[in-house]
Amino acid sequence: MDRKIYLDNASTTYVSSEVMNEMMPCFSSIYGNAGSVHSFGRDAMAIVDKARDRIKDAIHARKANEIYFTSGGTEADNWAILGVAHAYAGKGKHIITSQIEHHAVLNACQQLEKEGFEVTYLPVDSTGLVDLAGLLHAIRKDTILISIMTVNNEVGTIQNVKAIAKIAHDYNILFHTDAVQAVGIMKLDVQDMEIDLMSMSAHKIYGPKGVGALYVKDGVMIEPLHFGGENQERGKRAGTENVPAIAGFGKAVEIASKNYIITNKRLKMIRDYFLEKLSEKVEHYQVNGHPQQKSNAILNVSFLGVEGESVLMLLDLKGICVSTSSACTSKSLLPSHVLKAMNVPDEVAQSSIRISFGNNISKSDVDYVVSELQKTVAKLRTISPIKVGRK
Amino acid sequence: MIYSKTILDRFQNPRNAGQISGANAVGEAGNAACGDVVKLFLKISENGMIENAKFKTFGCSASIASSDVACDLIKGKNIDDALKVTSADIIKILGELPAHKIHSSLLAEEVIRLAISDYYKRKEKATKAAIRKSKKAL
Numbered sequence: 039m040d041r042k043i044y045l046d047n048a049s050t051t052y053v054s055s056e057v058m059n060e061m062m063p064c065f066s067s068i069y070g071n072a073g074s075v076h077s078f079g080r081d082a083m084a085i086v087d088k089a090r091d092r093i094k095d096a097i098h099a100r101k102a103n104e105i106y107f108t109s110g111g112t113e114a115d116n117w118a119i120l121g122v123a124h125a126y127a128g129k130g131k132h133i134i135t136s137q138i139e140h141h142a143v144l145n146a147c148q149q150l151e152k153e154g155f156e157v158t159y160l161p162v163d164s165t166g167l168v169d170l171a172g173l174l175h176a177i178r179k180d181t182i183l184i185s186i187m188t189v190n191n192e193v194g195t196i197q198n199v200k201a202i203a204k205i206a207h208d209y210n211i212l213f214h215t216d217a218v219q220a221v222g223i224m225k226l227d228v229q230d231m232e233i234d235l236m237s238m239s240a241h242k243i244y245g246p247k248g249v250g251a252l253y254v255k256d257g258v259m260i261e262p263l264h265f266g267g268e269n270q271e272r273g274k275r276a277g278t279e280n281v282p283a284i285a286g287f288g289k290a291v292e293i294a295s296k297n298y299i300i301t302n303k304r305l306k307m308i309r310d311y312f313l314e315k316l317s318e319k320v321e322h323y324q325v326n327g328h329p330q331q332k333s334n335a336i337l338n339v340s341f342l343g344v345e346g347e348s349v350l351m352l353l354d355l356k357g358i359c360v361s362t363s364s365a366c367t368s369k370s371l372l373p374s375h376v377l378k379a380m381n382v383p384d385e386v387a388q389s390s391i392r393i394s395f396g397n398n399i400s401k402s403d404v405d406y407v408v409s410e411l412q413k414t415v416a417k418l419r420t421i422s423p424i425k426v427g428r429k
Numbered sequence: 430m431i432y433s434k435t436i437l438d439r440f441q442n443p444r445n446a447g448q449i450s451g452a453n454a455v456g457e458a459g460n461a462a463c464g465d466v467v468k469l470f471l472k473i474s475e476n477g478m479i480e481n482a483k484f485k486t487f488g489c490s491a492s493i494a495s496s497d498v499a500c501d502l503i504k505g506k507n508i509d510d511a512l513k514v515t516s517a518d519i520i521k522i523l524g525e526l527p528a529h530k531i532h533s534s535l536l537a538e539e540v541i542r543l544a545i546s547d548y549y550k551r552k553e554k555a556t557k558a559a560i561r562k563s564k565k566a567l
Contacts, residue, residue: 343487344487345464345465345487345488345489345492347464347489347490348440348488348489348490348492348493351432351437351440351489351490352440352441355437355441373462373464384461384462384463385461385462385487388461388462388463388464420446420447421443421446421447421484421485421486421493422485422486422487423457423466423467423468423485423486423487424461424466424487
């Protein structure tokens with residue numbers, strides 16, 4: 039009963055040993071402040087520069103200076119939205135995003151609405167895709183920014199980012215994408231994909247928590263959110279560089295981008311095996327999200343007639359860790375905003391759990407998880423007043 | 430989120446889950462859209478004593494545990510005393526309930542009232558039918 043199976047990798051991952059090795063010296067020997075002029079400072083700055091280079095290479099940015107380190111994905115999203123809006127407010131005060139964005143984007147947009155900006159929240163279809171015709175329709179003369187996530191964190195649907203970026207640029211509008219769930223899952227080439235700003239995070243790709251980055255294409259204006267050290271991150275993001283975390287982040291991105299093809303193959307194999315076993319053992323469920331155009335790491339399933347949190351709790355008692363919607367929303371009672379936008383009926387949305395696969399799961403783990411799921415769902419269905427299927 | 434031992438125990442091994450075939454009072458509270466539906470089945474004796482109580486719940490662990498405790502609290506009580514059971518009584522037995530889960534106990538309180546009101550409705554209907562029958566016989 040001590041078996042523990044972690045299937046919540048979209049929330050966070052463990053830190054890999056390669057990443058840890060990269061970080062360790064920064065705690066004890068290379069502990070200087072990267073802003074200091076002396077050798078301790080220069081050594082620390084060299085670490086930061088190395089990480090910046092690695093990320094530049096991984097996302098095919100033109101210059102390392104286009105990468106700005108932040109405290110994580112949330113700050114990168116907040117900054118992209120607020121920083122661009124404040125910099126371009128003279129040009130226009132309209133922003134377009136989607137209804138299924140992470141709250142780091144949605145709540146930043148709500149903040150802008152309080153400041154007098156207007157925001158269009160584009161709907162999505164039942165697979166979670168933003169409709170391009172709808173996007174074209176929403177564009178106005180005063181639109182300054184379009185922000186659409188690359189991979190959705192709850193259902194895994196992958197947006198047509200390149201097409202959206204092209205549309206944005208046809209109208210001389212900047213394009214930001216939250217790529218937190220995309221790093222290590224797909225090839226990210228900011229030049230080819232015509233991305234102006236892109237948010238990333240370390241702790242979803244076997245890096246440490248508390249660090250992320252925002253890619254800001256050369257020439258794009260952005261107002262800072264942090265004030266203080268004028269030399270930190272070219273005056274755009276004040277605060278002493280989190281050198282150990284940045285070092286780990288650089289390594290994590292390097293590994294993730296180098297291995298994304300093999301990682302995907304493995305994730306797809308595991309995901310497909312899971313679905314195959316599930317179809318053999320459990321009835322009356324639905325998989326939410328796009329059938330093909332989606333991350334192999336994320337699986338969102340509704341077990342009809344039973345509530346998601348109770349499934350999560352029973353699995354947890356068996357050592358299996360999954361989540362309901364995203365960890366950030368699992369304390370709210372409302373059905374997931376993503377599933378709602380996809381027109382999933384409320385009671386089906388309340389029945390959903392998110393299973394997110396990582397490097398450390400085997401087929402025998404999947405066998406165990408599916409057999410526990412079978413028992414869990416059957417048990418909860420016997421005490422549920424909601425009948426599913428024909429009885 | 431940390432649940433008390435009692436909640437976890439009641440959630441995993443509910444004593445009163447199921448339904449009563451000859452139930453003469455049924456209540457249903459909540460809706461699936463909000464994530465909770467509680468259905469309560471009661472068997473009430475001629476003299477107004479709750480002889481048996483069972484539930485079926487679609488909801489989180491706190492909801493299932495609350496429903497289970499509610500059944501225990503009203504079993505063996507007469508209707509008037511059962512109506513005095515509140516969410517506070519349920520929480521007392523469950524131990525601490527996380528703030529955002531208080532609604533689970535409120536729902537359990539509500540469903541007791543709804544089931545008992547169903548009992549009175551059925552009784553009224555039966556009485557009216559009896560009166561009609563006796564009038565016809567006259």
